[in-house]
Amino acid sequence: MxxxxxxxxxxxxxxxxxxxxxxxxxxxxxxxxxxxxxxxxxxxxxxxxxxxxxxxxxxxxxxxxxxxxxxxxxxxxxxxxxxxxxxxxxxxxxxxxxxxxxxxxxxxxxxxxxxxxxxxxxxxxxxxxxxxxxxxxxxxxxxxxxxxxxxxxxxxxxxxxxxxxxxxxxxxxxxxxxxxxxxxxxxxxxxxxxxxxxxxxxxxxxxxxxxxxxxxxxxACGPIAVAESKKLVEDVAYRPVEEVMEETARRIARARVSEEGQEGVRAFLEKRKPSWLA
The missing domain is CATH 3.90.226.10 (2-enoyl-CoA Hydratase; Chain A, domain 1)
Structure with missing residues (x-):
């Protein structure tokens, strides 16, 4: 597709x-x-x-x-x-x-x-x-x-x-x-x-x-962020917080520097629509 x-x-x-x-x-x-x-x-x-x-x-x-x-x-x-x-x-x-x-x-x-x-x-x-x-x-x-x-x-x-x-x-x-x-x-x-x-x-x-x-x-939602959010829930469900702290920190850091994450934050700060809404 x-x-x-x-x-x-x-x-x-x-x-x-x-x-x-x-x-x-x-x-x-x-x-x-x-x-x-x-x-x-x-x-x-x-x-x-x-x-x-x-x-x-x-x-x-x-x-x-x-x-x-x-x-x-x-x-x-x-x-x-x-x-x-x-x-x-x-x-x-x-x-x-x-x-x-x-x-x-x-x-x-x-x-x-x-x-x-x-x-x-x-x-x-x-x-x-x-x-x-x-x-x-x-x-x-x-x-x-x-x-x-x-x-x-x-x-x-x-x-x-x-x-x-x-x-x-x-x-x-x-x-x-x-x-x-x-x-x-x-x-x-x-x-x-x-x-x-x-x-x-x-x-x-x-x-x-x-x-x-x-x-x-x-x-309005970044498609990659949606997919990663679904996977995040599956990976952390029912696990002790101590086991997932480092992994969740790595994931948000990776999202922040990703192309989609950079575009979303910049669009918010510049008060415009992100590319996936254009």
Missing amino acids: TNPIADPLVEVTDTDAESRFVDLDATPEGVAFVTITRAARRNAFNAEVIAALHEAFETLQGAEGVRVVFVRGAGGTFSAGADLEWMRDAAEHTEADNRDDAMQMAKMLKSLWDIPALTVALVEGGAYGGGAGLAAACDMAIATADAKFSFSEVRLGIIAATISPYVVAAIGPRNARALFATGKVFDAAHAEKVGLVSEIVADAAALDAAREAIAREMM
């Missing part, structure tokens, strides 16, 4: 439903959209959807000029989690085959986690199981007030394993234990209370308005 993007970058065709699994679009300003397009199946995951999402997220990892990535589902539902037919087939597979399937999901989520730009889940309708995990793997999530969530795996006699690193990072161990163990359905207000959701909006129109506001805000 070395040039501004106006057309879809990824189109993966669902031959069974004669529709696309995932759309990847971006504006010339670098606002990217990853949309699951299985609305008839409530954007449920199967092997093909997971592969398409993985491809889209890996594309965005190496893309130049992307400032923010929005992840959403088509048709008013974020994602219902695992597709029932896919789960039925998995029940007939060996443990080794199921491990391979699970690794594809794990790699897809990690490819989302590793995107340098800010990632934002736009949740409406439902986010269940792996769908809730997908939202947790984003840097932040905005949900409509009527959205519902559940880590429902235990009700099927299985566990929320591949999504657990991202959910625990988002909501903490105690909340994760309670929600994983009960499989209860909870609303957007509870999702915000435990940290799974960053903001609640009234409806789909307000979700679009929030998305536009975030996109505008991200244009």
